[in-house]
Amino acid sequence: MVYLGRSKGCKPCKQRRKKCDEIRPSCTTCVNTRRTCGGYGNKKAIAIQEYDSRKEVALPIRSAARDFSLPIRERRPRTGTLAKIALSKEVPLRDVDDLNLRSFLHEFCITPTGPATSYGFLREIEPRLRQLDEQSNLAKACKMVAIASQGTKLNRPAVLTSKAEKLNHELVASLAIDLQHHSAASRQDDPLVVMLLGLYEMIIANNSRNGFHNVHASGLVALLGLKNHPISVLEALHDGKSLGSLRKGFTNGEQGVLAMPNHKTLTESLQSLLIALLRIGERVKVTSTEGLIDCDEKVWLLREALELDQEFAQWDESQDRTYRPNIIGQVGQASTTSEYNVGYWPGRVDIYFDRYISGIWNIYRAARLYLSEMISSLSNGNRNSTTELKQVQEMDVLVQDVLSSIPYHLTDNLYGFLNQIDNRTPLASVGKAASGVLVMHPLHVISNLPAVDPAVRSYLKKCLVWIEENMGVGQASIFAKSSTIETEDFASSCTLTLIGMMV
Structure with a gap:
């Protein structure tokens, strides 16, 4: 058999033997047939490469981030009402959680090419997720944020927001148990989870649900041993005190987090x-x-x-x-x-x-x-x-x-x-x-x-x-x-x- 190169087209189109135009995030064929576009990668493309103990640095890891989303729920031309939701096809339920995680990494994480070029946003989340189970609190928090955001973007609030809110209740209950019964060493991800709970409340904020992120901001700074005020947070980020594991990988010294990389002026x-x-x-x-x-x-x-x-x-x-x-x-x-x-x-x-x-x-x-x-x-x-x-x-x-x-x-x-x-x-x-x-x-x-x-x-x-x-x-x-x-x-x-x- 002659190898003709990696096959093209999204997963549903290849399974159905249909021509795929490879438009991202969803190809035209999948949009027209109301299917969820399954992406263009393969399992090898997102395989995790483990740390090689014989070398001093970790092997490169390709990000699993992917812009995976359902088609936007359009409004009817004259009435402005939302069209009836059509259920997605051909994406097994067992894959949904993985796709939500990948969507979170795509939407909310800005991964720098290196500490000398940029510092990014939530850059440590993906490396940490690779060390955890998909049912960990951190993984659930990431999925919750991604689902809630997609609910607004895609005009599907009733379907997705309810699922995100269920995860929110589970996380709050689990976090309360962790804080009461587990040691500090076993709760290293709690600050990240609390931060994502706050981010979730910022995402779903509306006139009737406004300011709910305040309690999570207060809880986060309490976990980090700070005072609940932006000045205190800025001062802590500036001198590196009381931030514990959250400071992992941060190398910007006296310039702090709000700085251009390699800034060496006086x-x-x-x-x-x-x-x-x-x-x-x-x-x-x-x-x-x-x-x-x-x-x-x-x-x-x-x-x-x-x-x-x-x-x-x-x-x-x-x-x-x-x-x-x-x-x-x-x-x-x-x-x-x-x-x-x-x-x-x-x-x-x-x-x-x-x-x-x-x-x-x-x-x-x-x-x-x-x-x-x-x-x-x-x-x-x-x-x-x-x-x-x-x-x-x-x-x-x-x-x-x-x-x-x-x-x-x-x-x-x-x-x-x-x-x-x-x-x-x-x-x-x-x-x-x-x-x-x-x-x-x-x-x-x-x-x-x-x-x-x-x-x-x-x-x-x-x-x-x-x-x-x-x-x-x-x-x-x-x-x-x-x-x-x-x-x-x-x-x-x-x-x-x-x-x-x-x-």
Whole structure:
């Protein structure tokens, strides 16, 4: 027999001996026949290669992550009602759990190519899953998150959300037993499970179920021996204290988790700048609320804020060109702002080294815009007109940088998006849910700053709603409806995301 190479086509098409166009995530044949597309890989492609004790490093492992999903449940053209659910075919029940795990790894894990290039998001989850049984609490938590997210994305809430909620109840009960009866050594995965329980609540958040992730954020920081406040979490991530096994594989030293790889300059780290910003913001808030702020104190706070702004600028200037955005396209002006569909704000379209790096840049931009707003408030318009104009120009640049990053975060095929810019069709090839989680906090902050153009703020809120509807992260839509930044929900969400960037 002559070997003609690896057979092509998805699993259902090969079994049915049908021609497959190999479109991802689901081929056209499977979509038209209402079958679940079984993928294009084979078992060898996801085989786990074990550690070789004769060598000093582990053999390379190919990720099992895969974008596996049912077709989106479409709405009927005139009534807008959802079409009747058609059950999937040809995917055995025994394979569903494995496919859900692989979907989680695809949607929520950003795996770096190495610690010298990026730090990723939830990067340690897959290596840990390879050491555990499929019925472990960690595996169940991953499946729960994936199923809940798919329920929103695919317009199948009743079918999938109920299954995810059942897993949620099982995990909470199991976790309570673990904490009471098992030793600390046998509970090494508990912080990861608690973090994923919090992420689950962020995903399914809606008007009637809002803020449930707060209790998991509190539980997580308690397990790690921290105080329940973003400042405390940032300080712990900065110095590495009390993080135990969650710090495995983290090698960024004094720069902390919020840093560009190989950052070796003498400037302050972004983490330390954020800590200083939060502390100034707290003092301004407390003194203003209690009516204790006087002229001398205001001048002192303004001086501190201005010095901090210079340090932020120095951090920006010190970054390696490798990790700066590159312009790859341009969106033209629409006739009215109402035509600015998500992704189509006029201006540049930027591309980044990866989504972790883009997330760091947007955290910096949101922080500096927040600081600029604070400086304007403290100065009461008494600053030099030239200085005031310079600050306004700097804010405009920061806002445009954020707007230019949105297509990169929200689509998985940026070049495909560029090819359809002139048609202004809705964003296709929706990006990973992790990308939506990373970008939604900066968008929320900027969309609530009074100094930012109201049209921009409205557009950013539209983007947050889009993240909920298309990426399956309900907390983004809650943020879109909120008119305040410093809330417990926002702080808890930031805490869970920061620790997700750590592991």
